[in-house]
Amino acid sequence: MSQKNKLIILTGPTAVGKTALSIELAKKIHGEIISADSMQIYKYMDIGSAKIRPEEMQGIPHHLIDVLMPEDEFNVFRFQELAKQALEGIYKRGNVPVVVGGTGFYIQALLYDINFASEEEHFSIRSHLESVAAEKGNVYLHEQLREVDPVSAEIIHPNNQKRIIRALEFYELNGIPISEHNKTEREKHAAYDSCYFVLNDDRKRIYQRIDERVDQMLEDGLVEEVLKLKKMGYHRNMVSMQGLGYKEIFSYLEGDCSLEEAVYLIKRDTRHFAKRQLTWFRREKNVIWIDKPAFDYDNQKILEYMMEQFCASS
Numbered sequence: 001m002s003q004k005n006k007l008i009i010l011t012g013p014t015a016v017g018k019t020a021l022s023i024e025l026a027k028k029i030h031g032e033i034i035s036a037d038s039m040q041i042y043k044y045m046d047i048g049s050a051k052i053r054p055e056e057m058q059g060i061p062h063h064l065i066d067v068l069m070p071e072d073e074f075n076v077f078r079f080q081e082l083a084k085q086a087l088e089g090i091y092k093r094g095n096v097p098v099v100v101g102g103t104g105f106y107i108q109a110l111l112y113d114i115n116f117a118s119e120e121e122h123f124s125i126r127s128h129l130e131s132v133a134a135e136k137g138n139v140y141l142h143e144q145l146r147e148v149d150p151v152s153a154e155i156i157h158p159n160n161q162k163r164i165i166r167a168l169e170f171y172e173l174n175g176i177p178i179s180e181h182n183k184t185e186r187e188k189h190a191a192y193d194s195c196y197f198v199l200n201d202d203r204k205r206i207y208q209r210i211d212e213r214v215d216q217m218l219e220d221g222l223v224e225e226v227l228k229l230k231k232m233g234y235h236r237n238m239v240s241m242q243g244l245g246y247k248e249i250f251s252y253l254e255g256d257c258s259l260e261e262a263v264y265l266i267k268r269d270t271r272h273f274a275k276r277q278l279t280w281f282r283r284e285k286n287v288i289w290i291d292k293p294a295f296d297y298d299n300q301k302i303l304e305y306m307m308e309q310f311c312a313s314s
Contacts, residue, residue: 005091007192008098008310009107011036011281012199013274014050015209017292017299021199022100023058024303029098029310032061032090034083036101036110039243041082042070044232047217047225048245063090070229070240075162079106080114104280113191114182125172129165144168149177155276162239190286195310198281199302201292210270214245214263223249223259244270 008031010022026033035041039049043066046053051065063086068074083099083106090097099107108114133141138161145164146153152167170178201209226249234241236250245266252262281287288309295301 004191004193005087006096007087007111007194008096009036009111009194009196010098010100010199011102011104011107011197012290013201013206013277014102014270015213015274016199016201016206017209018100018102018199019050019052019056021299021302022098023056023060024299025306026060026098027058028303028307029096030094031096031098032063032086032093034086034090034097034099035062035064036079036083036099036103036106037064038074038079038103038106039240040065040101041068041074042066042072042240043068044070044229045225045240045243045246047220047222048243048249050213050217070234070238073239076106076109079103080109083110102277104277104284108182108284111190111192111194111196112185114185125169126165129168133161133165138164141165141168149179151179152177155179155280157272157276160242162242193313194286195306195313196284196287197290197306197309198284198287199290199292200278205292206274207271210274211267214267214270217245218263223252226250227253244273 008025008029010018010025012018022033025031037049039045040051041064042049045051052062064079064082067082087097099110101107129141132144139158141161141164142153142156142158145156145167148171149167156163156167158164167178170181174181222245226246229241229246230250230253236247236254241247241250248257248262248265248269251257251265252259257265290302290305292302295305
């Protein structure tokens with residue numbers, strides 16, 4: 001038996017079906033679930049983040065859900081901190097943690113215990129980059145990133161101002177691309193005895209499920225949820241409101257586009273996001289891919305396979 005603590009990761013592109021499978025898996029192994037999602041951490045943001053409902057949890061403890069207020073900062077450092085606290089409690093209770101979510105960078109940071117100490121915030125550089133973004137736009141900043149770190153520029157979407165600035169800030173502070181730093185960190189051995197599962201499906205099916213999910217969100221009251229957040233004083237420029245579904249509906253509520261245009265953008269950008277997620281997971285090492293068609297879309301068969309892999313690694 002390995003001396004390292006056991007850790008199961010269940011990830012994959014958005015809308016692939018991770019949530020339902022994670023509950024069944026946790027029930028089999030005395031598991032507790034840690035959310036690796038950048039939006040489900042926030043209170044009041046339920047529909048747009050596809051947050052699991054309490055009744056869907058089936059008694060399985062969930063961590064890092066509904067923990068922060070929308071005005072709170074949440075990033076990879078904070079995720080590491082909160083996830084490690086959750087892990088400590090799970091191990092004390094003799095249970096197995098199951099990290100579930102689609103934010104690959106967060107998962108990588110936890111699994112390899114990546115050290116971000118060299119990335120201490122440097123406010124003058126950040127402030128300068130933020131002012132450049134305000135004056136010249138995200139696309140200009142993204143081109144600046146492409147010049148010094150083309151690998152990161154490929155991974156980071158031009159609209160993701162926060163991550164573009166963080167990558168440029170790292171380069172300014174350290175003189176090397178953050179992608180190079182992350183590659184070096186990835187060469188480290190995992191800090192846990194892990195089974196790293198990536199659930200996948202045919203692209204057409206994923207895209208169809210994304211479209212269906214967005215339609216369901218609208219039906220469930222996404223517009224009303226964002227309107228409520230707006231009335232509570234939250235605005236579209238906040239980090240928490242940059243999540244897919246929220247920024248587009250804010251644009252609609254503020255008259256910048258029609259609801260039809262907003263829905264089109266949510267679906268399109270979510271499909272692009274799913275594609276980037278898969279690109280990220282294909283770069284990771286020691287990953288166990290689970291292609292749903294190979295299991296005839298039978299969760300029972302998938303669970304049996306996951307249990308075989310889990311037991312083999314013990």
